[in-house]
Amino acid sequence: MSGSRRGRRPGAPDTRAAILVAARSRFAEHGYAGTTIRAVATDAGVDAALVHHYFGTKDDLFLAALALPVDPRALLVPAVTGGGPEGAAERLLTTFLGVWDDPELQPALLTIVRGLMDPAAARLVSEGFLPVVLGPVGQALGIDRPEHRMPLVASQVFGLILLRYLLEVEPLASMPAEQLVATYAPTIQRYLTGPLP
Amino acid sequence: MSGSRRGRRPGAPDTRAAILVAARSRFAEHGYAGTTIRAVATDAGVDAALVHHYFGTKDDLFLAALALPVDPRALLVPAVTGGGPEGAAERLLTTFLGVWDDPELQPALLTIVRGLMDPAAARLVSEGFLPVVLGPVGQALGIDRPEHRMPLVASQVFGLILLRYLLEVEPLASMPAEQLVATYAPTIQRYLTGPLP
Incomplete structure (x- = not known):
């Protein structure tokens, strides 16, 4: 994992995209309460720490998955x-x-x-x-x-x-x-x- | 046209259904303002007076077309x-x-x-x-x-x-x-x- 601060460098585009796809699918199928960062990471084939690194908390990941034009x-x-x-x-x-x-x-x-x-x-x-x-x-x-x-x-x-x-x-x-x-x-x-x- | 009062006898089911189908299609395509009883009657192959007889005003027809459970x-x-x-x-x-x-x-x-x-x-x-x-x-x-x-x-x-x-x-x-x-x-x-x- 690089030492760059969260949000500065978007990370490898493919990995980020894979995490978002996994997150959208998890949230849609299991709801907000039933989704964990760990499960999203497993679905995306990455480590949970990498999900945290790229997206922050579960709330942050959820908002990122919604692809809102503003937070x-x-x-x-x-x-x-x-x-x-x-x-x-x-x-x-x-x-x-x-x-x-x-x-x-x-x-x-x-x-x-x-x-x-x-x-x-x-x-x-x-x-x-x-x-x-x-x-x-x-x-x-x-x-x-x-x-x-x-x-x-x-x-x-x-x-x-x-x-x-x-x-x-x-x-x-x-x-x-x-x-x-x-x-x-x-x-x-x-x-x-x-x-x- | 029969002498029954509006709403008492529902009228021939096929004719009523044809008018509702025509009304839904007209309202959807031309909007509320762009729809006339006359045009709905033409689409349904009936006389405009029959549409009035079965459904009342354009407002009544519109609400009937929406199929609300209550008026x-x-x-x-x-x-x-x-x-x-x-x-x-x-x-x-x-x-x-x-x-x-x-x-x-x-x-x-x-x-x-x-x-x-x-x-x-x-x-x-x-x-x-x-x-x-x-x-x-x-x-x-x-x-x-x-x-x-x-x-x-x-x-x-x-x-x-x-x-x-x-x-x-x-x-x-x-x-x-x-x-x-x-x-x-x-x-x-x-x-x-x-x-x-």
């Missing part, structure tokens, strides 16, 4: 951390819409969201994607009961994505991002920090 | 009308969750929602389904700017459906309906009647 954690965690819980909804929505409104990123994001409707993918999202992404964001916010509150946030944000980008329902499809932020921030802020039943 | 208008309009705008969110959510939590109806509803993710279906939803359903509900509520407010309601309700029923994300998947109503009613009520930017 949602790297994007959302700093956005919500700077400033604490107050105003977090506004920062979260602004960051989120900035990514989705980016014409370079939007096609890949749309493809991924469409794929989520497949029943097999649903389990990966509920067991894998949401905890992997929402967990660190909830932690960074320092809110109480993040495991209860973050899914509420996701339910509004996913619905907005669905209507604005996939179904292109007006007036949401053409609404300026600032107006969307002002419209949805009170909802998201209540889910993050308000009283809930 | 969402017949369900939602009375629920929100009785009592005016105050408390409308609670009534709307209670009615809505009652249908979705019904084990007889849920499988068909899930199939329909999964189908919506197809890009061709997206146009039918944004041009057809949402206006056909949300229009009468907004009217029944007597709210201002229903064409602006009802899509906000839809964005939260669709997101909840997605997480609770399709992705089965906890705690939403197992949450009692009453707790969901109490959690989401303030959001929906603000979208219906609150101040918006």
Whole structure:
């Protein structure tokens, strides 16, 4: 194994690709919880340490297997951390819409969201994607009961994505991002920090 | 044409089926706006008056073509009308969750929602389904700017459906309906009647 830092050198392309293929197949067949780095390594014919070296943790490998155009954690965690819980909804929505409104990123994001409707993918999202992404964001916010509150946030944000980008329902499809932020921030802020039943 | 009232006698099964096949194909190919009763009648080899007789308006035909297990208008309009705008969110959510939590109806509803993710279906939803359903509900509520407010309601309700029923994300998947109503009613009520930017 070389001494290069993770992410600097992508590693041998064939080995990386083989690990990703094995990871996708494992995650799809056994779900997020049922997949181990060790099993992926065995499937790919490499050592587990090499998987760690190239991809990091199981969460990192999972996000790499999804081939997202951006790492949602790297994007959302700093956005919500700077400033604490107050105003977090506004920062979260602004960051989120900035990514989705980016014409370079939007096609890949749309493809991924469409794929989520497949029943097999649903389990990966509920067991894998949401905890992997929402967990660190909830932690960074320092809110109480993040495991209860973050899914509420996701339910509004996913619905907005669905209507604005996939179904292109007006007036949401053409609404300026600032107006969307002002419209949805009170909802998201209540889910993050308000009283809930 | 017989003298029976619409909906009483289903009509000759073959003719009805031919009209539905023609309607589905027309709506899929030309969208909601680009489809006329006349064109559907021509495709089915029947008179336009017969299509009206069997199915009613274009909106009725559209909903019949979707083969929903319930007519969402017949369900939602009375629920929100009785009592005016105050408390409308609670009534709307209670009615809505009652249908979705019904084990007889849920499988068909899930199939329909999964189908919506197809890009061709997206146009039918944004041009057809949402206006056909949300229009009468907004009217029944007597709210201002229903064409602006009802899509906000839809964005939260669709997101909840997605997480609770399709992705089965906890705690939403197992949450009692009453707790969901109490959690989401303030959001929906603000979208219906609150101040918006």
